[in-house]
Amino acid sequence: MDHHSPFLQESIDLSKAAVDRGNEPFGAVLVKDGAVILRAENSVFTGRDMTNHAEMNLVKLAAQHYDAAFLADCTLYSSTEPCAMCAGGDLLVGYWQGGVRLLRKQAR
Numbered sequence: 168m169d170h171h172s173p174f175l176q177e178s179i180d181l182s183k184a185a186v187d188r189g190n191e192p193f194g195a196v197l198v199k200d201g202a203v204i205l206r207a208e209n210s211v212f213t214g215r216d217m218t219n220h221a222e223m224n225l226v227k228l229a230a231q232h233y234d235a236a237f238l239a240d241c242t243l244y245s246s247t248e249p250c251a252m253c254a255g256g257d258l259l260v261g262y263w264q265g266g267v268r269l270l271r272k273q274a275r
């Protein structure tokens with residue numbers, strides 16, 4: 168097991184929790200210095216907002232809580248490959264926040 172696996176697994180666990188709450192199966196975590204600092208899951212149905220994908224929810228939280236210098240060393244782990252919206256959101260946060268690294272795993 169490499170050092171990324173626990174964070175990828177946590178994003179997958181969040182995707183399962185999202186399903187338990189009635190949403191789509193997607194989760195994401197933000198990691199800094201080897202620790203998860205933010206977690207998000209899909210909330211499209213419970214939040215009645217079709218943009219509430221896990222990554223977008225995480226990006227919104229990150230922008231609310233941290234500045235660019237802090238986020239520059241963070242890594243975003245996601246349970247799956249991004250949709251076009253999330254890829255754009257990730258690129259935006261990466262650009263504006265100084266380059267958040269992205270790691271994803273297809274949850275199956």
Ligand SMILES: [Zn+2]
Nearest residue numbers: 220250252253
């Ligand atoms: Zn998405």
